[in-house]
Amino acid sequence: MLKVLIVDDEKIVRLGMKMMLNWEEHGFQLLSGADNGLTALHMVDxxxxxIIVTDLIMPGMGGVELIAKLKERQYAGKIVVLSNYGDYERVREAMKLGAADYLLKxxxxxxELLGLLNKLAEQLTADKQQKEQDVQNNALLKESNALRKNLFLKDLLEHGADFFHAAGKRAELHGIAIGAQHGFILYVVVRGYEQALSSGKIKDKxxxxxxxxxxxxxxxxxxxxxxxxxxSPRDYAVILFAESYMDGxxxxxxxxxxxxxxxxxxxQISVAISEPFCGLEQLKPCFEACQAAVRLDFYLGSSANVHVLEAEFRNDRFLNGKSGASAEIQSLLDLGQFEEAVKRVERTVKLAEEDRCDPAILLQFGEWVIDSWMELAVSMSAGEEHFELSASERYRKVLRTAETCGQFRDSLIGMIKEIGAMALSSRRGGYRQEIQTVVAYMKKRLDKKITLAxxxxxxSMNESYLCRLFKSETGESIVNYLNDLRLDKAREMLKxxxxxxxxxxxxxxxxxxxxxxxxxxxxYGVNPTDFKNRFS
Known part of the structure; x- marks a missing residue:
């Protein structure tokens, strides 16, 4: 409901206009009137x-002065002037100041009054819609400009100033006055981003x-x-054009x-601090140094603040020993000595951790380990369909997402133990009929209590003889075999x-x-909850 204020020094005029319409029935609320411009200004506040309907000539402050004051205050409503014959000059002045229309007393x-009020109501609605559209357009323009500016800076950091034609001028167009200024880059990385998003205070990207x-x-x-x-949603660069900060x-x-x-x-945040840069051309190398430095938190853990000059990866000892370690691991696998192979992998990862080897080099070793285990497992599975090399990519993905050396080590050891267990499980079969009957009986009753008797x-066998025969055929005791069957089934369910x-x-x-x-x-080298999370 639109509010209407009548301003006139003659009370009879105000009462007459009040009685002229059923205001609320037509969607208007008539406020108590004002007898001059000064009173009207207080009521406007x-x-x-x-809508304001005002007389032109009043004691204290007339209509023209009232309209001028309202204009100074950026009044957004509509103003109508009441005039008598002969007020032509004042009406014209009022219209110049912003009055929407006039009425002859x-x-x-x-x-006539209702028609004008309805017309003004439509104009107010249109003005409101236009204002909302302008606000929306301005917001979209501002957002678009911010996105373009962000994209320009992102490309500047990742590709360098040579990537652009006249990069300096483009920077100025975006309001970035880099010029020959000195400054620093802070590279800010959110660690455990997916977990933070799912369990943190804010769950919307x-x-x-x-x-x-x-x-x-x-x-x-x-x-x-x-x-x-x-x-990206998980990493940000802060470019500071402030030589006064210096290192401390x-x-x-x-x-x-x-x-x-x-x-x-x-x-959990890691921050890398660059060396000072000077001008657009030095942004890219400074940023690349920050990206390399922040990888040091793979060993230091999250919430590490690292200066690029302190970020040193020592790869020589690991690289020199990797080929020998790989050959030894492969030999142990070929001999079927899985536990010894796992221990050798653990020692190799520990060496990388001690020397702070580049995580990318350690990842290459981890992927080789996964592939070697998978190839052996597939060969042992005698072509069973459920065991495919394509699973290798899932294991690789787990390694790539490890954010600390501890996570990498635990994931790698857990996965190769899991692969080994699946390979041994898939190798079972081809036993004599009595043993196959025992295995089938156990599989059928996995959810129930099963005793040796x-x-x-x-x-129809003696218990002692059955145990010796089973061990001879399978290489495992009945109890261990039964437990493995139970766990294999549980593992499949947890997927x-x-x-x-x-x-x-x-x-x-x-x-x-x-x-x-x-x-x-x-x-399997991993607890059931963590195993389940890999498939979620």
Missing amino acids: ETQPD MTLNPD QLLSFSIKNMLGELLGYGSAAEIVEL GMRQLSGRISDTLRMYLNL MIAAEV NRDCLVKEAALAVGIEDPYYFNRMFKKR
């Missing part, structure tokens, strides 16, 4: 009317990115000589960034994201969850 009637940039802006101080570049100031700032994002967003009765660990344990006849966890980790 208090009631914010949408002597000939005013309800239809865009909102989290906005919050990170907003906090970086607060820490830097808006209006400071700095640019925040979103490289940059370290303090990087520490505040880590502490603030951890405190308010529960994020029950198994012996199934094949279903809807299956709970407790449900899988009960489905294979293990009621004690702690016992199930210990058995599962011993066989």
Whole structure:
């Protein structure tokens, strides 16, 4: 409902207009009137009317002066002037100042008044829609400009100034006055991003990115000589054009960034600090040095603040020993000595950790280990369809997403133990009939209690003789074989994201969850919950 204020020093005029319409019935709220411009100004502040109908000649402050004052205050409503015959000059002046229309007092009637009010209501609606559209357009333009600026800076960091024609002029067009200024780069990386997104305080990607940039802006101080570049939702570059920071100031700032994002967003942050740069041409090499330096937190852990001059990876000892280690591991695999091969892998990873070998080189070794285990497992599976080399890519992906050496080591050892267990499981078969009957009996009753006496009765054998025969045929005891069958089935069930660990344990006849966890980790090198998460 639009609010209407009538301003006239003659009370009879105000009452007459009040009685002329059923205001609320037509969608208008008539406010108590004002008898001059000064009173009207106070009422405008208090009631914010949408339409003002004002006389031109009044004591204290007339209509023309009132309109001028309203214009100074950027009044957004509509103004109508009431005039008498002979007020032509004043009406013209009022219209110049912004009055929307005028009414003649002597000939005013309800239809004319209502028609004008409805026309003004339509104009106000159109003005409001246009204003909202302008706000939206301005916001879109601002966002578009910000995106273009971010893309320019991102390309500048990743590809260098030579990537652009007249990079300096393009920087100026984006309001980036780099020129020959000195400065630094802070490379900010969110560690454990997916986990932070799923279990952190903010679970929306865009909102989290906005919050990170907003906090970086607060820490830097808006209006400071700095640019925040979103490289991806998980990593950002802060370009500081401030020679005054120098090394100590940059370290303090990087520490505040880590502490603030951890405190308010529960994020683990690593920050790399560049050497000073001078001009656009030095941005790319400085940024590349930061990218290399931040990889050091693979060994230091999250929330590491590293200066590029301190980021040293020592690869010589690892590279010199890798070929010998690989040959030894392959030989152990060929001989079927899986446990010794696993231990040799563990020692090789430990050497990389001690020397802080480049994580990319360690990843290459890990991928070779996975492929070697997989090839052996496939050859042992005698072509069974459920065991394919394509699973190798899933294991590789797990290694690539490891953010610390500890995660890498645990994942690699866990996976090769899992592959080995699957290979041994797939090799079973071709046993004599009695043993095949025993295996089939156990598989059929995995969810129930099974005793040695029950198994012996199934094949009509003496328990001691059955145990010797089973060990001779399979190389394993009946108890170990049965446990492996239970765990293999549970492992397959846990690949279903809807299956709970407790449900899988009960489905294979293990009621004690702690016992199930210990058995599962011993066989596959990873606890059932972590195994399940790999497939989720």
